[in-house]
Amino acid sequence: MQNNLVNWYWKIDVNSEQLVLCLSSDIHFPTLFCRQQVSSLTSPQCAFTTEDAWLYSAFRDLLGLTNLNQEAQFTLAINATAACNYLTPCATKSWFFETLSKDKKTFECGDIVETQSLTLGYYLVLDSDPLTSTIILLSQKQQVDSNRVFNQGQVLKVHNDRLEKKSNIELLTL
Structure with a gap:
């Protein structure tokens, strides 16, 4: 389900090969994940879904209880959302x-x-x-x-x- 309240979307950056969250035409947030780690983007540009928004909000609320600064909270919440919904499964370490x-x-x-x-x-x-x-x-x-x-x-x-x-x-x- 697509979230029509925001126009955020995910894409793989052609230069860095990283998964990027595009917040607007000139604000792009690179995640920590590269193309090889991403499994479920269905097109070159995928909408930031309602499920993404729900997860992001839940993680952001939880991280707001910690002593992490606002930038770290945002960064970790976005990366956690990407990991939950788009990363390939990984082996145990x-x-x-x-x-x-x-x-x-x-x-x-x-x-x-x-x-x-x-x-x-x-x-x-x-x-x-x-x-x-x-x-x-x-x-x-x-x-x-x-x-x-x-x-x-x-x-x-x-x-x-x-x-x-x-x-x-x-x-x-x-």
């Missing part, structure tokens, strides 16, 4: 993180979770099933091993036993 629990855990879209590797990282759950969750990094960065750092906006899929739900998100230092 659980080996980067410590097991936090032996209990079976389930998560919902919008949960804020923590992971532990060399440093602590806070993520937003985008999608979940009984075994795994797709998450996007809210922290500025997370050092996962001596050679690798994940940056804010990184999308991963991990096993649920690597995640711990956080309830007081306004107290987290992102």
Whole structure:
């Protein structure tokens, strides 16, 4: 369903090969995702749908409870929306993180979770099933091993036993 209240649309930029959200004829917001990661754009230019608007608003409201600045909230909400609706599925990368629990855990879209590797990282759950969750990094960065750092906006899929739900998100230092 198309949202007729705004004329935003998604497209793949021909020069950068990135998924871009076009807010107006002269304001284009590049996401963190390249053409190879995008699976479900049905044409060169796809409308920002009502579902996109609903997800964006839900993520923006949730991120408004954190200590992230307005620009980071907007950026993460747009990237989370794009990841939920347009990215190809990704393989799990659980080996980067410590097991936090032996209990079976389930998560919902919008949960804020923590992971532990060399440093602590806070993520937003985008999608979940009984075994795994797709998450996007809210922290500025997370050092996962001596050679690798994940940056804010990184999308991963991990096993649920690597995640711990956080309830007081306004107290987290992102």
